Amino acid sequence: MNKDYFLNRVRLRHIQCFVAVAQERNLGKAAERLNLSQPAVSKTLVELEQMADTVLVKRGRFGARLTPDGELLLSYCVSMLEALEGAQRSLSRGFSGSQESVSVGALPTVAPDLLPAALADFRVQYPQARLQVQVATNNLLLEKLKAGEVDFAVGRMAEPQMMVGVSFEFLYAEPLIAVVRVDHPLLNAAGATLLSEVVAHPLVVSAAGTVPRHNTETYLKERGMHLPEHRLETLAVSVARLVVLQSDAVWFTPAGAAxxxxxxxxxxxxxxxxxxxxxxxxxxxxxxxxxxAPGQGLIRILRNTNRRKEGALTFNAPEKPARRR
Structure with a gap:
């Protein structure tokens, strides 16, 4: 890349177009968002790629995906637009930092455990701030983060190529557990609970492609078993818990979700x-x-919330409830 050529020729419209394509993952949708024609978006993208002397976006039937070079450029473009938007807000009449917004992403199994208490504390400290929570799989969270759709996320480490431009700060390690309603037959049975008895019941598991699902499959495989066909796959913690509360299903889940x-x-x-x-x-x-400031405040609150939860609950086997008569 000719650095001087790139710096002298690149314009704000190139950056806005590139970020829109990265966020929408589709040239047509990016065009609608920018109020441009799709050919105009494509032309602007080609101009940027020529200036950068590299392919930034792979176009195909299934949308637009960033190349590794595109991923590298995206973080800088998003930061640039956010800085300009911040400058615009600060110059607006009557601006106050308390009116800033924060968008946080979270895994489905993490959101109900860590976020509610933290968000309540956040509202007390930043009563005027606008807050948005987006729940998604880890890969989608990383895409949203790098595209500037969320300011930060509570998630997991990923493959190195997915972590380009992203930092990870460890909070806690979360085990897999199997949970049932408190009067479940498996808890009333005499003797030790056998895994073969567990998988004979309907199972509730995370969707394919997620870390909890991979851990569940690995756990069973290491013990000579496979996921049975009679299973419910869902990312919705609210659905999973209600199914388990109302049936004999067994829920394999990260501990925090339950x-x-x-x-x-x-x-x-x-x-x-x-x-x-x-x-x-x-x-x-x-x-x-x-x-x-509100984003930094929410991260600080999440750290404190996590410390308060540490050791608050151990996942030992419960006492067996009395048999129904």
């Missing part, structure tokens, strides 16, 4: 060993993008 129901005595942990299934959960944020 923490509140376990503390309330609505669900119970099956006495199975899940040693070695722990997965790190932490804060993901763009390495070169400083957060605004």
């Amino acid at each position: 923490r509140d129901d376990l503390q309330r005595g609505l669900l119970a942990v099956l006495p199975l060993s899940f040693e070695g299934t722990e997965e790190p959960v932490g804060l993901l944020y763009r390495s070169e993008a400083p957060l605004n």
Whole structure:
């Protein structure tokens, strides 16, 4: 790349177009968002690629995906637009930092455990700030983070190529557990709970492609078993918990997703060993993008919330409830 050529020729419209394509993952949708024709978006993108002397976006039937060079450029472009937007807000009449917004992403299994208490504290400290929570799989969270759709996320580490331009701050390690309703037949059975008895019941598991699903499949495979056909696959924690509360289903889930129901005595942990299934959960944020004051405040609150939760609940086998008469 000719540095001087790139710096002298690149314009704001190139940056805006590139970021729109990265966020929408589709040239047509990016064109609608920018109020341009699709050929105009394509032409602007080609101009940027010529100036950068590299392919930034792969176009295809299934949309537009960034190349590794595109991923590298995106973090700088997003930071540039955010800086300009911040300058515009600060110059606006009557601007106050308390009116800033924060968008946080979170895994489905992490959001109900860590976020509610933190968001309540955040509202007390930043009563005028606008707050948005986006729940998604880890890969999608990383895409949203790098595209500037969320300011930071609570998620997991990923493959090195997915972590380009992203920093990870460890919060805690979360094990897999198997939970059932408190009067489930497996808890009333005499003797140890056998895994073969567990998988004979309907199972609730995370969707394919997620870390909890991979850990569940690995856990069973290491013990000579496979996921049965009679299973429910879902990312929705609210659906999973209600199914388990209202049936004999067994839910294989990261511990945090069931923490509140376990503390309330609505669900119970099956006495199975899940040693070695722990997965790190932490804060993901763009390495070169400083957060605004409310964003920094929410991260600080999340750290404190996590410390308060440490050791608040152990996942030991529960006492067996009395048999129904």
